[in-house]
C-alpha cells in the first residue's frame with residue numbers, strides 16, 4: 473500500500489530563515505505517527521506543508537497520492553487549480569492547539585457549518601451528521617451549548633468532531649492538548665485513542681510521550697528542521713539513538729512528572 477504521507481528531503485523557508493532542511497517522513501494507511509521535538513524545530517511548519525498551507529520549496533512531498541511540492545517544471549507550487557486545491561484540503565482534518573470555534577454558534581452549529589457551506593449538504597442532514605460526530609466525541613448532551621459554556625477539553629472535542637464531519641482521510645493534530653489544564657488532557661486523548669482504534673491515519677505532534685507509547689505506531693524526533701530519528705515509540709523512548717533525543721525526552725518526561 474502506498475504511504476498516505478511520503479516526504480523525501482522536504483525543504484521550506486520563511487524568507488531567509490530555513491525551517492525545514494530536508495525532512496524524510498512517511499505514514500502508512502491507518503498508522504498513528506507521533507512527532508516530538510523542541511520548540512522551533514519545524515513540526516508545525518511540516519504539518520502545514522502536508523495540508524498545503526505552506527509551499528514546499530525543495531524535495532518531494534506526496535500526500536494522499538498528490539504531489540504537494542513545488543512544481544519545478546511549471547515554476548509554481550500547488551500543481552492544481554484553486555478548486556482542486558480546495559478538494560485536496562477537504563480530505564485532511566486538522567486540529568490545532570487552540571480550538572478556534574465560532575463563539576456565537578452552538579457546538580452543533582460549529583460542527584455542521586462546513587458540511588453545509590463547503591460540502592453543500594442540506595441543513596437537516598448536516599445537523600444529523602454533526603450530532604453523530606458529537607456523540608462520537610461524547611458530547612451529544614452538550615450539543616446546544618456555546619463554546620464559552622464548555623470546558624477547554626470539551627471545546628477541543630468539538631474541534632475534533634468538526635474535523636471529522638468532513639470525513640477526512642488523514643487527521644493532523646498539532647499539540648492538541650498543550651493548551652489544556654492537566655485534568656482535561658485525558659478526555660481529548662481518549663477521543664484520539666478511539667479514532668486510532670477505528671483505523672484513522674493520524675499524524676500527532678505532541679509532548680504526551682505516554683500517549684505516543686500506547687497509541688503511536690511510530691515516534692519521530694524532529695530538531696533543526698530535520699528528522700533526527702524515528703522508530704517504534706517504546707523502543708525510541710527506552711533507547712534513543714541520539715543524544716539530542718535523549719536530552720529532549722528526559723526534559724519532557726521530568727516536566728510531566730512535575731505536573732502529575
Ligand SMILES: Nc1ncnc2c1ncn2[C@@H]1O[C@H](COP(=O)(O)OP(=O)(O)OP(=O)(O)O)[C@@H](O)[C@H]1O
Pocket residue numbers: 486489491509510511512513514515516517518
Ligand atoms: N509565519 C512565519 N513566519 C516566519 N517565521 C516563522 C513562521 N512560522 C514559524 N516560523 C519560524 O519557523 C521556525 C519553526 O517553527 P514551527 O512553528 O514550525 O516549530 P515547532 O517545532 O512547531 O515549534 P513549537 O513546538 O513551538 O510549536 C521557528 O523558528 C519559527 O519562529
